[in-house]
Amino acid sequence: MPIWLYILASVIKSAIVLVVLLTAVAYTVWLERKVVGHMQNRWGPTRVGPFGLLQPLADGAKFLFKEDLTPPHVYKPLYIAAPLIAVIFALTSISMIPFGNSVTIAGYSIPLQITDVNTGLLVILGMTSIGVYGVALAGWSSNNKYSLLGGLRASAQMVSYEISLGLSLVGVLIMAGSFSLRDIVNSQGGHFWGFIPRWNIFTGQFIGFFCYLMAAYAETNRIPFDLPEAETELVAGYHTEYSAMKFAMFFMAEYANMITVACLATLLFFGGWNGPLFGPAILQAILPVFWFGAKIFAFLFLYIWVRGTLPRFRYDQLMAFGWKFLLPLSLVNVIATAIAVAW
Amino acid sequence: MLSVHLILFLAFGAVAVAGAINLLAQTHPINSALSLIAVMAALAGEYLLLGAEFLAAVQVIVYAGAIMVLFVFTIMLLNAGVEERTKGSRVAIIFGIPGVLIGSVLLGWVMLRHSGTEAVAAGALPGAPGVIGQLLFHEFLLPFEITSILILIAIMGAVVLASKPPTTSVGPATLTAEQKVNT
Amino acid sequence: MVPLSYYLALSGILFACGVVGFLIKRNIITIFMSIELMLNGVNLSFVAFAAHWHALAGQVFVFFVMVVAAAEAAVGLAIIIAVYRTRETLNVDQVNLLKL
Numbered sequence: 001m002p003i004w005l006y007i008l009a010s011v012i013k014s015a016i017v018l019v020v021l022l023t024a025v026a027y028t029v030w031l032e033r034k035v036v037g038h039m040q041n042r043w044g045p046t047r048v049g050p051f052g053l054l055q056p057l058a059d060g061a062k063f064l065f066k067e068d069l070t071p072p073h074v075y076k077p078l079y080i081a082a083p084l085i086a087v088i089f090a091l092t093s094i095s096m097i098p099f100g101n102s103v104t105i106a107g108y109s110i111p112l113q114i115t116d117v118n119t120g121l122l123v124i125l126g127m128t129s130i131g132v133y134g135v136a137l138a139g140w141s142s143n144n145k146y147s148l149l150g151g152l153r154a155s156a157q158m159v160s161y162e163i164s165l166g167l168s169l170v171g172v173l174i175m176a177g178s179f180s181l182r183d184i185v186n187s188q189g190g191h192f193w194g195f196i197p198r199w200n201i202f203t204g205q206f207i208g209f210f211c212y213l214m215a216a217y218a219e220t221n222r223i224p225f226d227l228p229e230a231e232t233e234l235v236a237g238y239h240t241e242y243s244a245m246k247f248a249m250f251f252m253a254e255y256a257n258m259i260t261v262a263c264l265a266t267l268l269f270f271g272g273w274n275g276p277l278f279g280p281a282i283l284q285a286i287l288p289v290f291w292f293g294a295k296i297f298a299f300l301f302l303y304i305w306v307r308g309t310l311p312r313f314r315y316d317q318l319m320a321f322g323w324k325f326l327l328p329l330s331l332v333n334v335i336a337t338a339i340a341v342a343w
Numbered sequence: 344m345l346s347v348h349l350i351l352f353l354a355f356g357a358v359a360v361a362g363a364i365n366l367l368a369q370t371h372p373i374n375s376a377l378s379l380i381a382v383m384a385a386l387a388g389e390y391l392l393l394g395a396e397f398l399a400a401v402q403v404i405v406y407a408g409a410i411m412v413l414f415v416f417t418i419m420l421l422n423a424g425v426e427e428r429t430k431g432s433r434v435a436i437i438f439g440i441p442g443v444l445i446g447s448v449l450l451g452w453v454m455l456r457h458s459g460t461e462a463v464a465a466g467a468l469p470g471a472p473g474v475i476g477q478l479l480f481h482e483f484l485l486p487f488e489i490t491s492i493l494i495l496i497a498i499m500g501a502v503v504l505a506s507k508p509p510t511t512s513v514g515p516a517t518l519t520a521e522q523k524v525n526t
Numbered sequence: 527m528v529p530l531s532y533y534l535a536l537s538g539i540l541f542a543c544g545v546v547g548f549l550i551k552r553n554i555i556t557i558f559m560s561i562e563l564m565l566n567g568v569n570l571s572f573v574a575f576a577a578h579w580h581a582l583a584g585q586v587f588v589f590f591v592m593v594v595a596a597a598e599a600a601v602g603l604a605i606i607i608a609v610y611r612t613r614e615t616l617n618v619d620q621v622n623l624l625k626l
């Protein structure tokens with residue numbers, strides 16, 4: 001493929017993925033408000049548009065018009081840079097994620113992925129590691145004791161659970177033999193006995209999936225691990241002093257991280273875009289993307305369901321859970337997978 | 344001749360050197376920490392140029408994503424402020440800036456004296472994780488295990504050193520009757 | 527094609543900045559960061575030589591350097607916290623008496 005065509009295709013893919021991702025972030029907020037509302041026996045947003053579907057637009061307009069207040073004694077460079085860091089690294093993880101097989105346009109086959117790096121999983125882990133800085137620097141630069149405590153607690157929590165996150169992925173890597181996300185999905189094609197799909201969760205990675213889910217909930221600071229940003233404990237934690245657009249950026253970063261976690265869970269444990277294919281050829285090209293989207297929706301629903309149901313951990317319970325239960329469990333998973341594969 | 348490899352090398356190198364000089368020039372430790380993170384990210388780019396992709400990813404995850412978080416954490420915890428200008432620091436600056444220049448120029452000149460003949464191609468190293476894994480677990484198994492023990496010792500040491508000192512415990516023979524009742 | 531000496535020159539500049547930072551800075555945390563800068567410079571020269579002589583041991587050695595740097599950073603920062611608790615200062619010039 002000539003180089004200019006490759007660059008053009010990459011730019012178009014990046015633009016489409018970015019637009020879809022930002023819309024997905026906005027509508028995940030809507031989904032959360034509706035689902036949590038119905039779980040609490042109330043309606044959720046219903047006024048703005050049918051079923052409240054235009055609520056994200058109203059929220060966006062509100063954030064744009066709110067007063068952007070900068071408190072007087074903050075450390076300005078980091079105060080402005082912290083939400084930018086959080087958003088940039090949350091959105092960059094999506095560039096590694098494959099959405100489907102290749103489509104053939106005008107004789108060239110274009111893979112449905114912005115780049116296929118052969119250490120894709122490590123790059124996503126790296127982006128998660130650097131996202132910790134957004135939280136820590138926001139807490140420190142706000143010149144506010146609640147923000148500082150929230151920032152310290154959040155960064156300690158995220159760093160602790162990164163280890164279990166990485167280890168829970170090692171089981172998948174041992175079984176797939178490659179760090180590239182496309183290879184991991186391709187190794188989950190096919191069926192057992194004709195109808196059970198050969199997804200990693202059915203071929204022995206159940207403990208790995210459980211560890212990954214717990215660690216990912218803690219990494220994205222969601223209930224039951226959201227003490228650092230709980231309103232009743234620490235005012236609002238590390239984003240206390242932020243208003244309008246900067247607060248919206250933290251919000252976007254959190255939901256973009258949720259979507260990345262859901263994408264990774266489907267790719268690594270649930271077979272990615274593998275699903276029953278039927279119909280004419282054009283439908284067979286679109287159907288994998290549809291299965292991928294359906295699985296991501298299921299994971300987002302799970303996130304919101306857990307949020308509406310469970311109470312949050314106290315901080316020492318949270319750290320004890322991460323170090324004393326999840327880390328040994330992930331190690332046991334790695335050893336068991338390695339022994340199983342070696343024989 | 345200007346190849347893409349040379350341009351990228353110079354770009355990453357410029358960021359690394361700018362970060363290093365900024366680390367020396369800034370007075371507040373948090374700015375120095377952020378400059379060091381920029382240096383590490385630029386070095387990860389350099390490793391990618393040489394083909395060591397696994398090493399570049401590990402540099403970002405371990406160095407920039409964990410060790411520097413530890414530094415930033417400590418700066419936040421101890422509320423480190425701007426360095427004061429004492430007599431010692433003024434003397435240090437008078438000798439320091441010529442020192443940086445002389446040291447860098449000397450080292451750079453010594454290294455560049457033999458330039459021209461040997462060149463490193465972009466992506467010269469086979470840096471795939473599998474290759475490094477083979478080496479780590481076959482030829483370098485002993486250092487690998489020893490460094491695991493080293494990390495374990497470091498964790499224990501850090502936990503002990505940073506924990507609060509125990510309250511002074513009085514031996515049982517010296518407790519008065521009132522203290523015996525209350526404890 | 528970049529000559530090997532360019533990589534070594536960059537590594538040397540970073541190392542020199544680290545050494546000078548270690549000598550002129552007064553804040554203990556910044557001194558520690560200069561040590562990390564020196565280690566990074568050395569890592570770059572390891573990888574450059576590994577690429578030049580196609581000796582993969584260079585890359586593996588960088589791993590060990592990173593591990594040692596991590597262990598040293600953890601213990602060193604714990605010592606800094608312990609010193610701060612007793613001396614209430616982070617300036618090395620003021621930690622110059624054995625007894626408080």
